[in-house]
Amino acid sequence: xxxxxxVIVFPGSNCDRDVADAFFVATGESADLVWHTEFxxxxxxxxxxxxxxxxxxxxxxxxxxxxxxxISALRQHHRMGGMVLGICNGFQxxxxxxxxxxxxxxxxxxxxLSQDVCLRVEENDSPFLSDFQPGEVIDLPIAHAEGAYQxxxxxxxxGLRVALRYSTKDGAVxxxxxxxxxxxxxxxxxxxxxxxxxxxxxxxxxxxxxxGSAHGGRLFRSALSAVSRHG
Amino acid sequence: xxxxxxxxxxxxxxxxxxxxxxxxxxxxxTEAAMVSVMWSEHxxxxxxxxxxxxxxxxxxxxxxxxGENAGVVDIGHGHLVAAKIESHNHPSAVEPVEGAATGLxxxxxxxxxxxxxxxxxxxxLFFGPPGAAADERLAQGVVEGVARYGNxxxxxxxxGEVTVDPAYARSPLVNAMCVGLLPEHHLLPSTAKxxxxxxxxxxxxTGRDGIAGASFASRDTSQDLGDRPQVQVGDPFRGKLxxxxxxxxxxxxxxxxxxxxxxxxITSAAAEMAQRxxxxxxxxxxxxxxxxxxxxxxxxxxxxxxxxxxxxxRPKDLPEVLAVAQHFALAAAPIGEVTAKAQLTALxxxxxxxxxxxxxxxxxxxxxxxxDRAKPADARRERRPAxxxxxxxxxxxxxxxxxxxxxxxxxxxxxxxxxxxxxxTGAAWVRIPEASATLALTVDSRPFLTAGMPRQAGRELVLxxxxxxxxxxxxxxxxxxxxxxxxxxxxxxAWSFLETVGGMAEAASAMGVPVIGGNVSxxxxxxxxxxxxxxxxxxxxxxxxxxxxxxxNRSLGPLWLALLGERTPLGDxxxxxxxxYAVEADMVEAMIELLDQPWSRALDDxxxxxxxxxxxxxxxxxxxxGRFETPDGHGDGLEAWCAEGGSRYLLTTDDPAxxxxxxxxxxxxxxxxxxxxxxxxTCADRQGPLWRSPLSSLRDAARQPFWR
Numbered sequence: 001x002x003x004x005x006x007v008i009v010f011p012g013s014n015c016d017r018d019v020a021d022a023f024f025v026a027t028g029e030s031a032d033l034v035w036h037t038e039f040x041x042x043x044x045x046x047x048x049x050x051x052x053x054x055x056x057x058x059x060x061x062x063x064x065x066x067x068x069x070x071i072s073a074l075r076q077h078h079r080m081g082g083m084v085l086g087i088c089n090g091f092q093x094x095x096x097x098x099x100x101x102x103x104x105x106x107x108x109x110x111x112x113l114s115q116d117v118c119l120r121v122e123e124n125d126s127p128f129l130s131d132f133q134p135g136e137v138i139d140l141p142i143a144h145a146e147g148a149y150q151x152x153x154x155x156x157x158x159g160l161r162v163a164l165r166y167s168t169k170d171g172a173v174x175x176x177x178x179x180x181x182x183x184x185x186x187x188x189x190x191x192x193x194x195x196x197x198x199x200x201x202x203x204x205x206x207x208x209x210x211x212g213s214a215h216g217g218r219l220f221r222s223a224l225s226a227v228s229r230h231g
Numbered sequence: 232x233x234x235x236x237x238x239x240x241x242x243x244x245x246x247x248x249x250x251x252x253x254x255x256x257x258x259x260x261t262e263a264a265m266v267s268v269m270w271s272e273h274x275x276x277x278x279x280x281x282x283x284x285x286x287x288x289x290x291x292x293x294x295x296x297x298g299e300n301a302g303v304v305d306i307g308h309g310h311l312v313a314a315k316i317e318s319h320n321h322p323s324a325v326e327p328v329e330g331a332a333t334g335l336x337x338x339x340x341x342x343x344x345x346x347x348x349x350x351x352x353x354x355x356l357f358f359g360p361p362g363a364a365a366d367e368r369l370a371q372g373v374v375e376g377v378a379r380y381g382n383x384x385x386x387x388x389x390x391g392e393v394t395v396d397p398a399y400a401r402s403p404l405v406n407a408m409c410v411g412l413l414p415e416h417h418l419l420p421s422t423a424k425x426x427x428x429x430x431x432x433x434x435x436x437t438g439r440d441g442i443a444g445a446s447f448a449s450r451d452t453s454q455d456l457g458d459r460p461q462v463q464v465g466d467p468f469r470g471k472l473x474x475x476x477x478x479x480x481x482x483x484x485x486x487x488x489x490x491x492x493x494x495x496x497i498t499s500a501a502a503e504m505a506q507r508x509x510x511x512x513x514x515x516x517x518x519x520x521x522x523x524x525x526x527x528x529x530x531x532x533x534x535x536x537x538x539x540x541x542x543x544x545r546p547k548d549l550p551e552v553l554a555v556a557q558h559f560a561l562a563a564a565p566i567g568e569v570t571a572k573a574q575l576t577a578l579x580x581x582x583x584x585x586x587x588x589x590x591x592x593x594x595x596x597x598x599x600x601x602x603d604r605a606k607p608a609d610a611r612r613e614r615r616p617a618x619x620x621x622x623x624x625x626x627x628x629x630x631x632x633x634x635x636x637x638x639x640x641x642x643x644x645x646x647x648x649x650x651x652x653x654x655x656t657g658a659a660w661v662r663i664p665e666a667s668a669t670l671a672l673t674v675d676s677r678p679f680l681t682a683g684m685p686r687q688a689g690r691e692l693v694l695x696x697x698x699x700x701x702x703x704x705x706x707x708x709x710x711x712x713x714x715x716x717x718x719x720x721x722x723x724x725a726w727s728f729l730e731t732v733g734g735m736a737e738a739a740s741a742m743g744v745p746v747i748g749g750n751v752s753x754x755x756x757x758x759x760x761x762x763x764x765x766x767x768x769x770x771x772x773x774x775x776x777x778x779x780x781x782x783x784n785r786s787l788g789p790l791w792l793a794l795l796g797e798r799t800p801l802g803d804x805x806x807x808x809x810x811x812y813a814v815e816a817d818m819v820e821a822m823i824e825l826l827d828q829p830w831s832r833a834l835d836d837x838x839x840x841x842x843x844x845x846x847x848x849x850x851x852x853x854x855x856x857g858r859f860e861t862p863d864g865h866g867d868g869l870e871a872w873c874a875e876g877g878s879r880y881l882l883t884t885d886d887p888a889x890x891x892x893x894x895x896x897x898x899x900x901x902x903x904x905x906x907x908x909x910x911x912x913t914c915a916d917r918q919g920p921l922w923r924s925p926l927s928s929l930r931d932a933a934r935q936p937f938w939r
Contacts, residue, residue: 035558052385053467056467114639114644205645
């Protein structure tokens with residue numbers, strides 16, 4: 001089988017190896033690490049932007065990486081039908097690059113937060129979420145300081161495709177279930193094609209059952225099965 | 232690592248005379264500056280070296296003991312673990328964010344220098360209580376610094392300790408421990424052996440920051456270093472690139488030796504690597520990549536700019552080494568070579584600016600035997616409390632139950648996908664699938680005990696580290712220590728230091744666990760308020776579990792608490808019992824067996840705050856009260872609940888009959904305390920209740936913020 005996924009490594013990325021390991025544990029397929037200068041469209045159907053602090057998060061989280069040649073290549077990758085998964089800092093890079101709408105501000109508490117959260121799946125039309133049911137609640141950990149998603153409208157009618165919202169374990173999308181002050185409790189977002197998916201929680205940290213629910217593993221398997229269908 | 236005002240105080244007075252005698256000529260200004268910093272307490276361990284020789288440092292697992300960068304132990308399956316703890320107290324008191332951040336960076340590079348990939352941080356933090364703006368600024372700043380560096384550099388902070396007490400007001404202690412993992416064949420010496428090999432400086436450029444932070448009390452140098460800040464500035468982004476670059480260099484076998492640049496910068500790294508190989512180095516300062524113009528030779532040699540490593544490479548490998556550095560956008564330059572004569576020679580252009588015997592730098596500092604000045608301090612032994620209520624209420628008002636998650640949640644505790652037991656419940660677990668094992672890691676300290684009875688506290692600290700990892704099913708394999716004390720020239724400080732080290736050494740030897748490295752920080756506190764003596768111990772435990780052991784599941788059924796083990800005080804019941812090391816060792820094995828039993832739901836060791844503290848912590852975790860009674864044979868009820876020491880563990884079980892039966896068969900004393908249920912908690916003895924409280928009071932105590 002040809003290469004299914006690559007993980008784009010920027011200077012300061014620090015979840016790159018974790019994502020590759022978790023992808024392999026969950027799917028049995030390897031996701032190769034690719035240094036950002038080596039990335040080009042067509043390397044693999046799925047390109048993953050991992051978490052971390054690309055370029056030290058200097059200026060703003062994700063701002064510098066979003067202006068790198070790798071992201072130009074990523075736009076081409078997407079135009080050619082490729083899938084893009086941005087996790088945490090990867091999500092921040094996608095909004096900074098304009099590949100997903102909105103922006104991030106500091107967490108409401110103004111400091112870094114590492115904790116488990118519950119998330120309600122809002123739709124499953126995207127290849128990333130085809131194995132999930134709308135309304136299903138999954139749990140994944142978050143670890144970020146600038147994770148409060150901001151957009152003019154986060155409702156369903158403004159073209160924003162919200163994939164995941166912070167919720168209680170019963171699926172209630174409430175202020176109490178919102179760890180960072182994200183507007184509309186937005187935790188994960190799709191572009192209009194459904195082939196770009198950004199999320200603040202870390203699926204790679206819950207892919208191996210040793211860490212708990214293994215819901216993150218389902219996300220990787222869902223993405224891979226979509227790749228296989230298209231490929 | 233800065234310790235202002237420290238200096239090699241006595242040596243300083245006759246520094247130039249001693250130098251002249253050693254060199255047969257007057258020392259140049261640059262040379263005097265180098266020697267002054269290398270002979271500072273921070274670099275030379277002049278007041279502690281002799282005492283530290285008591286520690287057991289050998290063992291079948293030990294691959295590298297104290298004296299190099301980090302200690303290294305063998306965990307089997309061809310893998311090694313590096314570990315070290317270090318203080319960064321003085322910088323953190325001045326600039327808490329950068330002080331704490333560079334503390335993490337410094338200890339990370341110690342571990343990196345063994346050839347390891349750093350995989351975990353732990354930290355022990357000591358703050359003044361909230362209320363005073365200065366202390367809140369320090370506490371918040373230190374936590375922010377740990378978070379800022381640790382999170383960005385991609386190493387999880389998996390555990391630690393937070394102690395709040397007025398004794399640390401305005402003088403916070405910041406001790407950081409780093410643990411690394413490496414395949415056996417990656418282990419690098421910090422030794423320059425082969426003449427003609429090149430010395431390469433890798434990482435950040437060299438600037439004027441932190442010049443001679445190790446102590447620049449240099450009235451005896453003509454060098455004017457100006458009023459530059461002595462606190463360095465960390466850059467986790469570049470630190471992360473240094474980690475990755477070093478991993479590539481190590482994997483490709485491009486290094487023959489590796490050292491980190493910390494206190495005393497290039498001078499210390501070069502001198503120590505040369506000393507270990509009985510070689511010298513010739514350095515061309517003109518080739519050092521600088522970040523500022525017109526730096527003097529002394530500034531270049533003593534800069535403590537962060538995120539730098541010193542590599543020794545074969546000449547033929549230089550182009551590849553420089554290419555790796557360039558890939559990661561790091562500065563790198565060959566700045567010298569290894570020479571046969573054991574002399575550290577620095578040139579600027581064709582001018583020799585320093586030419587010193589290596590041994591003079593590394594071994595020339597005077598060693599002091601603290602026994603010469605030690606005088607026992609007045610025993611500040613905690614008196615018997617009036618009642619359990621008075622004692623418990625005092626602890627509830629303090630910070631002993633305050634939820635540490637308010638600190639830990641600011642740290643990334645999971646990056647690296649190794650943390651299988653998160654901070655907050657005893658030792659953390661870091662899985663090592665490469666070696667089919669899991670590490671149990673903890674840091675502990677007992678400052679209040681140490682103040683009153685340092686020798687007993689030293690023993691107890693070692694045993695507590697062991698009990699902590701045993702309570703998660705691990706056998707201890709190594710210690711790393713960080714000894715935070717006041718001015719060793721004060722007789723009481725000298726005495727408590729010696730007593731503490733003596734107690735720790737005795738217990739570590741008796742338990743057969745080596746001390747593989749550490750750090751001493753003197754001159755904490757000030758004249759008006761001497762520092763509470765604060766030995767901190769990092770313990771590395773090993774579970775041979777295949778690296779696949781999940782943390783115990785929560786049980787929804789009814790649960791009971793039981794006390795395992797005994798405390799058999801001799802003489803004064805409020806002194807610590809004399810440890811029975813055979814019993815301690817047997818209890819470790821018993822606890823490892825116990826954790827495999829189906830009825831075992833949770834296990835904690837009984838440490839600081841005695842049985843009361845252990846029961847309250849578990850009540851909070853279970854969110855359940857209950858009536859818990861200690862039977863006869865444990866002294867009076869007060870002593871049973873609050874006295875410390877002894878090899879004791881608190882078991883949470885859903886089948887008390889099976890647990891008792893197992894304990895009887897295994898020869899472990901077992902006392903069923905009661906069932907966890909309801910929203911009131913009662914501590915009792917046979918005569919009746921000694922103290923009762925609604926669970927909500929415990930929750931309030933847990934919610935107390937460390938700052939507002």
